[in-house]
Amino acid sequence: MRIEFLFSEVANYLGERGDMDLLRQIFPQADFIDTPILAKPAFLDEKVDLVFLGPMSEKGQELALEKLLPYRDKLWEKIEAGQVFLTVGNGMELFGRYIETDEGERIPCLNYFPYYAKRQMLKRQAGLFLGDKAGLKIVGSKAQFTQIFPLDDGDFSRFCRVEKGMGLHKGSEGEGLHYKNLLGTHILGPFLVVNPVFTKQWLGGLFGDQNPVWPYYDLAMDAYHRRLLDLQNPKAHG
Amino acid sequence: MAGFRFRIAQALGKVCIWGMRLLGRKATHAPGVVVTKIDPNYLRHLTLPDKVIVVTGTNGKTTVSNMVKDYLEKMGFSVANNSYGSNTRFGIASALLDNSDLKGRVKTDYVLLEMDERSCLWVLPYIRTDYLLVTNLFSDSYSRNAHPDFIFSLLDRYIQPNTKLLLNAEDPISNRLALDNDRVYYSIPLLEGEEEERHSRVQDLVNCPVCQTRLEVDFIRYNHIGHYHCPNCGYRSPEPTYRVVRADLEGQNAVLGNGKEEASYKLPTSNIVDLYNILSATSILQELGFPLDKIAGLSEAISVVRSRFNLTQVGDKALYTTLAKALNPIATSRTMAFLKKEASRKAVVLANTEYKGPKMTYVENTAWLYDNDFRYLADPSIVQVICCGKRSIDYALCLALAGVPEEKVVICENHDEIADKIAYDRVDQVWLLRDTDPDELFDRMHDQIQERMEAAL
C-alpha cells in the first residue's frame, strides 16, 4: 500500500494534518510519500493506492495548479482508471473549469468538471455542516473564501446532499464532488476523523485487504454521535 | 461635507461615551461604531500627534502594546491606546475619540494602537502610522484568519509607504512585508543551551518565500520561527538591529543590545515568548528615541498583564492560569511546550474552548485541535489532561490520536464540575488554559479549583 500526500508542505491547512495522521494510523504498514510542491507527483508515474491533497492558501493553490496543468491528460487517465484521490478544502476547485478572483480574473483549472469557484477574499464563508450521503449523515464545518458554482453545459456528481450549512455555494443542495474514486469536499473537521462511519465504509471498501486499523473507533463514534445530535438541534449554529 | 460629517460624528460620539459611562458601561466599542457610521473616513479626519505606533501580529500584540504603554506612562507621557477595548477599527476609533477634543485633535503625546491583523484594511490607510511593529504571523482562527498567507497579503497591501516597520528577524513570513518600506529587525539568536524544536506540528513556512525551494535551516526555535537560507536563490534571514545578546531564561534575565550599547533586563517569566515581547517593546522604545539603558532601568515596571499569566500559590502547590487563545493552535502549543518543561506533576485543564454561553447551541469547528502539538501532553510529568465543554469528546479523540495515554484523559462537559475531577493528591501543579473571555467563567473555575486545592492540603 502506497499513500501520497501531494504537496504536503503547502497543502496542510485547516486541521487536515489530522486526516493525514489518521491515514498513517489506519494503514500502519503503508509507504507514505510526501511530494513537495516543486516535485512531480509520484502517482503519475508509479502505482500509488491513495492520493491525498489538503487545503492550500490561494498562492499555494495557484502553485499546485501550475504544477498539475502540464500533466492534465495523464491525471485524467489516472482518474478514469480509478485512481483513489481524496482532496479536502480548495483542492477540488482545481478539477473544475476556472477560479474567478475578486478582480474578475479567471484562473484556468484542469477543466474535468463543469463548475467554477468564485473567490471573495473579504467574505469568508464559515460555519457548521450537516449532510446526507445515501442515508449516512456527514458532519463537519466549513471555512473557505470560495463558493463553487456549476456551469450549465454539463453535470457532475455531488459528494452528499446538504441538510444544514453551506454546500457548493450558498443555497446549494449538494456538496463536494464524487466521480469514480475521486472525492473532493470542502467539509473540514478533519473530514475523515469526524466522519468515522463514512471513513470506515469508504476506505474499508477500497482497501479492506490491506489490514486497515480503525484507531479509537469507539471514541470517534462517541464524538460523531454527539456532534450529530448537536447539529440536528434546530437552534444549532456555528 | 466630510468636515461637517466629522464634526457631527465627533460630537455624537462624545455624547455616546458620556452616556455609556453614565450607565456604567465601558464605551470601548460602540462609540467607534457610531462615529464610523456617521463619517466612514472618521479615522482619517482626526488630527494625530507626532508619533503614532501600531502593533499587530498573530501572537504577542496585546502584551507588547501594554508594555510600551506602561513604559511611556511611567515616563510621564500621555498615550491614546485601545488596550481596554477591542483591537478592531471600532475599538481604535473609540480610543481616539475618547482622547480627542471636539475638533478631533488627539491630545496625547503618543498614539499607540493594538490592531487586529484582519482590521488593517480599515485602519492603515486611514491613520498615519509612523511605526508598525509586527510580532509574527502564524496560523490562527481558521474561520476568521484562514491562513498566514491571507493575513500577509492583507497587511502587505495596506501598509502605507511612509510607515517604518519593526519586524521579527526569525519570522520569515512577516519579515518580508512591504519590502520597499524602511525597516529594522529584532532578533533572538539561538541562545546558549537552547534546545531547537525543528519538528513542531505546524510549520507555516518551509519553502523559500522567493523561489519555493526547500529552505536550509540555520536554526529553528519553534514552528517556523528561526533563521534560514535558500540554497537556490540566496535568500537568507535578515540581519537585526535590535537583539538579545545573551539570556538566562531560568534566571529570568537577559542582555539586550543594538550594536552600540548593551543593557541588562529582568524578565517577567522564563518563557522565551516573553523575551520576544520585551525585545519588541524595547525596539519600539529605542526607535522612539529612548536610550537602551534608560529603558532597562524601568524594565521591572514592564509587567505581563495578569489575566494572561497568573500564579496562585496554595501551600506547596501551584495553580497557574494562562491565556491560550481558543482556535489558535500556536498559542496553545507554546503554552503546552512551556508547561511541559516544569518538573512537577501536573494536571492540565484544556478550558480554552470556544465558550458561547451555557445553552451552547454553537457547534465549534474542531479542525484547529488537530494542529495543536498535543504530543507535549504525553509527557510523564503530566498526570491528568481534562477536556471541557461541548466538544470534550473531540478533544479526547484528538489527544488519543496524538498519543496521549487514554488513562490520563478526563472528559468533563460541564465547566463547573471540573474542579471535582482533578486528582489533587497526585499533582503539584494545576494549569488552567483559558480563552480571552468570558472572564466570569474562568475566574469562577479558578476559584473553584483553588478552593479544592486548599481543602486538599
Ligand SMILES: [Zn+2]
Ligand atoms: Zn530561494
